[in-house]
Amino acid sequence: MNRGFGFSPVSCLWRWCSGLVPSLCWTLYCCYCSLLQHQCKMLLDHRSRSEMTRMVSARTNGATPLVMAAKNGHLSCVEYLVERCNADLEQVGSVVFDGETIDGAPPLWCAAAAGHLDVVSYLLEKGANVNATTKTNSTPLRAACFDGHFEIVKYLVEHNSDIEVANRHGHTCLMIACYKGHFEIAKYLIEITANVNRKSVKGNTALHDCAESGSLDIMKLLLDHNAKMDVDSYGMTPLLAASVTGHTHIVEYLISRTDLISRKDKIDALELLGATYVDKKRDMLGALRFWKMAMSERYEQGVMIYPKPVQQSPIAAYENSIEVMTLQQLDEIISDPDEMRMQALLVRERILGPAHPDTSYYIRYRGAVYADTGNFDRCITLWMYALDMQQKILEPLSPMTQSSFVSFAELFSFMMSEAKNRGRRVPVVNFCDMMRVFEKCLREVEVGMYQLTKVVSGCNGILANGGERDTTYFHRTLVITMHLVCLLTKLGPALTSLQRHAMRKAVYQLVQLDPRGSGGATPLHLACSRDSSATVGRFPICTFPSLEVVTLLLEVGADPCATDEQGNTPLHTLASNKQCRRELLTALLAAGAHLDTLNRSGQSFSSLRTSRGQRLHQLINPLHHTSLQCLAAATLRRHGLPYDTILHPRLAQFVDQH
Structure with a gap:
């Protein structure tokens, strides 16, 4: 019974109680060794109630003993913890399922998610709340629906589980059963009158979930029970959702239902499915087949009765391509794969609209493919078009917009590093391209600051969850901005005087905005922090602290004495790094930083x-x-003289910092 820990189970328990090792040993043995129940009794039966309570309430990696025992299906341990140790049936913990951490999970939820009917039955008999939820508002019933535990689903429903409780995204038990393709569970929920037309926060229904997952049998079942072909918040029907995800069998079934689908809906679905075949399945012939089917639907007796909307003007990012209008033109483009790809982008933007995430996603995807082949100009043109689209349509600080900025930074960094490699001929980064991206990032910082101001004022100075999310997004945007500044400094030696002036002017605008990241960090704080080197995307971009960035910020007026919420100046940030370069220190001191400035903890550099x-x-x-x-100033502070009533406020503030 050693199990590789070097201690017997009883020894582990004794050592935990003595504080010699963490509670991990005890929790693991409780969860994984059924023989340990007897040894637990030997150790715990003579303990006081307060000691037992302390032990069964302890968390290891966020989970209590009861949570772990329930998750792993150890009924005997669950019984002992509840009956002898008085473990709280509703005490929640953090558990990992399929690589995802679930916070605030009650023991009943864990047992239901893991498929342990005997544990579920026992916990309910002991009075566990059948509708207790996790932090994301997921119930035990929804957990059982997710992994297809049909018998547990039935048992929970029979014990008054509410089938209509949705999680924080508005997804119900029926929706998740449809998305995961669990036919028997979906059928059962429908039979007990689950709402087949309920909408999530983003407006999708169970039919949308079937379309996205390819669950045709469940879709037919839903339609037989009066499910409606409704639209989500992006204007997407289940038919279009199936086209976007490439589930051909769903599309073919729905377009055959003339009682549900109009001719125009059929045309849009076939054209969108063709675009999916180009970009997702890389099947040009398949795409051509669906586009021809759609084109045929536009004609009746040789006359086009459903013409395509006339494109106002060619889009430069798409190589000025325009959508084909006839079957003959379709036959001509099959020999030009690049033209087929541009057609797919045009079709998707027309049908889905610029606000749909897939529109900008596939523009960026196509640009990435060009970058992989060394065609960086085409990549930058497409990505710039997608970024323009995102900043016009999406709300400030959108993760999608951030992702575009990160992609640009990674691309520029790659191009600059590869340019040094003599084995490959890679074009030098165009200053105008980098400046355009930086200016757009600057705009994102500005509108993000305004967004944060609205959130704080709307919450009376207290940030709600949405406000905390926006603060996190803003900090990340600011860090990305600093990486772009760093990349601009690397272009410095090759720039003309006019270009250097334009760069300094743009960075000056950033400094004048005085943006503050997490904890009140200024751009100069971030430039001095090693944490800013943390990869904001898939690949490392720049290394911080950066002497070049610090020097540039100071040259355009960054305040070397600015403090964050903890009273730290950039000098304090620099001192907190593992290594401290003399050049950075002297640059800050030369600009007016004070060595003896104290933060709120009384610490100096x-x-x-x-x-x-x-x-x-x-x-x-x-x-x-x-x-x-x-x-x-230090002398005044040291002797406790009442300087604040004598000196000018600015001088008093100076003394406060020493």
């Missing part, structure tokens, strides 16, 4: 570096950077 094992004199001579003014 020197004390922070000392805690990192580096003395100040190893970097610089502090006497060369200490003024009489600083010494006087």
Whole structure:
């Protein structure tokens, strides 16, 4: 019974109680060793109630013993923890299912999700709340529906589980059963009158979920029970959803239902399915077949009765391509794969509209394919078009817009690094392209600041969950902006005087906005922080702290004495890094930073570096950077003189920092 831990089960329990090792040993053994129940009794039966309560309430990696025992189906352990140790039936924990962490999961939810009917039955008999939810408002019934545990679904429903409780996204038990393709569960829920036309937060119904997952049998069942072909918040019908995901059998079935689908709906679905075949399935002949079917539907007795909308003007990003209008033109483009790809982009933008995520996604995808083949100009043109579209349509600080900025930064970084590789001929990054992206990023920062102001004022100064999310998104946008600034500095030696002026002017605008990231960090704080090097995308872009970025920010007026919410100046941020470069320190000091400035914890640059094992004199001579003014301020603070009532407020603030 060692199990590789080096201790017997009882020894592990004893050591946990003694505080010698974490509660992990006890929790793991409770969950995974049925023989441990007897040994638990030997150890715990003589314990006081308060000791038992403390032990069964302890968390390991976010999970209590009862949560883990329920998740792993150890009924005997569950019984002992509940009956002998008085474990709280509703005490929640964090568990991992299929690689995803579920926060706030009750024991009943864990047992239902893992498919342990005996544990579910026992917990309900003991009075567990059948409708208790996780942090995302998922019920035990929804958990059982997700993984297809039909017997548990029936048992929970028979014990008064509410089939209409939706999670935070508005997805019901029926919706998840449809999406996961669990026919028996979907049929059962429909038979007990689950609402087949209920909508999620984004407006999709169970029919949409069937279309996206390819569950034709369940779709037929829903339609037989009066499910409606409705639209979601993007204007997508289940038919279009099937076309986008490429489920041909769903599309073919629905377009055969003339009682449900109009001729125009059929045309749009076939054209969109053709676009999916081009970009997702890479099947040009299949795409041509569906486009021909759609084109034939536009004609009746040789006359086009459903003409395509006339394109107002050619789109430069699509190589000025226009949509084909006849069967003959379709036959001509099959020999030109690039033209087929442009047709797919045109079709998708016309039918889905610029607001749909797939529209910009596939524009960016096509650009990435061009980049992989070395055609960077085509890639940048397409990505710029997608970015323009996102900033016009999406709300400020959208993750999709952030993703576009990250992609540009990664592309520019790759091009610049590969340009040094003599084995490959890669074009130098165009300054105008990088400046356009930076200016758009600057605009995102500006509108993001306004968005945060609205959120805070709307919450009376207290950030709600949405406000916290926006703050996180804004910080990430600001970090991406700093990576773009870093890339611009790398172009410096090759720039003309006019280009250098344009770059400095744009960075000056950033500094004047005075944007603040998480914890009140300014751009100069971020430029001095090693944390800004953390990969914001799939690949590393720039390394921070960056002397070039710090120097540029200081040159255009960044305040070296600005403080964040904890009173840290950029010097404090620099001192908190594992390594501290002398050049960065002297650049900040030369710009007016004060070595003896204290943060709210009373720490200076020197004390922070000392805690990192580096003395100040190893970097610089502090006497060369200490003024009489600083010494006087420190003396006033040290002797506790009432300077705040005598000095000018600005001088008093200066003394406060020393």
